[in-house]
Amino acid sequence: MVLAFWEVKLGYLLGKTMRCIFCKLDSANSTSVEHIIPESLWNTKQILPRGVVCDKCNNYFSRKVERQFLCSPEMESLRFHQAIPSKKGRVPPIMGAMLGSEVPISIRRVLSSEEIVTSIELNEDQVELVRSGQSSKVNFPIASGIPTAKITSRFLAKVALEALAQRLLPHYGGVDYVVEEEQFDLVREHARYGRVKEWPYYVRRIYDADLDEKIHGLDGQKVHEYDFLHTDHGEFYFVLALYGVELTINIGGPCIEGYETWLKENDNASPLYWGKNAEG
Numbered sequence: 225m226v227l228a229f230w231e232v233k234l235g236y237l238l239g240k241t242m243r244c245i246f247c248k249l250d251s252a253n254s255t256s257v258e259h260i261i262p263e264s265l266w267n268t269k270q271i272l273p274r275g276v277v278c279d280k281c282n283n284y285f286s287r288k289v290e291r292q293f294l295c296s297p298e299m300e301s302l303r304f305h306q307a308i309p310s311k312k313g314r315v316p317p318i319m320g321a322m323l324g325s326e327v328p329i330s331i332r333r334v335l336s337s338e339e340i341v342t343s344i345e346l347n348e349d350q351v352e353l354v355r356s357g358q359s360s361k362v363n364f365p366i367a368s369g370i371p372t373a374k375i376t377s378r379f380l381a382k383v384a385l386e387a388l389a390q391r392l393l394p395h396y397g398g399v400d401y402v403v404e405e406e407q408f409d410l411v412r413e414h415a416r417y418g419r420v421k422e423w424p425y426y427v428r429r430i431y432d433a434d435l436d437e438k439i440h441g442l443d444g445q446k447v448h449e450y451d452f453l454h455t456d457h458g459e460f461y462f463v464l465a466l467y468g469v470e471l472t473i474n475i476g477g478p479c480i481e482g483y484e485t486w487l488k489e490n491d492n493a494s495p496l497y498w499g500k501n502a503e504g
């Protein structure tokens with residue numbers, strides 16, 4: 225018995241035992257690295273080494289969570305505005321509304337090698353509204369507020385746990401802590417198995433995707449950034465921004481009211497540009 229114990233302990237110390245942060249099963253033989261943000265959102269840097277997420281979970285997320293997330297209302301809107309094509313080269317169309325008309329309008333974008341062509345199809349009534357000068361504006365709202373789209377919520381849960389593992393990776397035993405800590409079990413199971421029916425998150429635009437360079441003085445667009453927020457009330461949030469759209473999820477449980485309170489108390493600042501992240 226004593227020998228067995230020491231064998232296990234030695235294997236652990238030598239790093240032979242490795243467990244997946246989602247299913248908690250042995251992942252020592254896994255071969256794939258995990259992209260925290262999907263590769264198709266231009267991520268080549270935020271990557272977890274092999275074994276932090278096992279091959280089976282890696283494969284599952286790619287097929288059942290990330291692919292669907294890219295088709296969520298928030299992402300379809302972003303992909304349209306930024307003209308991000310799918311692997312098949314198709315930019316999703318977006319639905320808008322014209323003032324004075326009940327009929328929704330679909331706008332399409334087609335990418336060629338030289339330009340982005342945007343086209344709108346109007347019905348006869350809508351053409352008449354434009355012709356008579358009564359209306360020529362079309363509104364395209366981005367999804368905002370507190371949606372509960374399950375796939376976005378599960379995607380956020382996945383990215384949150386992976387970002388946490390990434391943060392703790394340099395610390396001895398850091399990834400094991402993520403695997404073993406029971407307070408992460410709910411968010412883990414939500415991401416991997418979708419066991420929580422509704423896990424709300426908070427969505428808003430914090431900077432214009434196209435104006436980002438002017439605002440932050442950065443080279444080019446900021447496609448994605450993320451960080452964690454510990455509130456004075458002991459809550460732990462994960463905050464992700466994609467093209468200036470901020471998505472926030474509570475890592476501790478399916479409830480977002482605490483973040484709304486935090487926003488009120490902090491003049492609607494974004495945790496990504498607040499406190500230690502504030503400029504100057």
Ligand SMILES: [Zn+2]
Pocket residue numbers: 244245246247248249277278279280281282
């Ligand atoms: Zn796994």
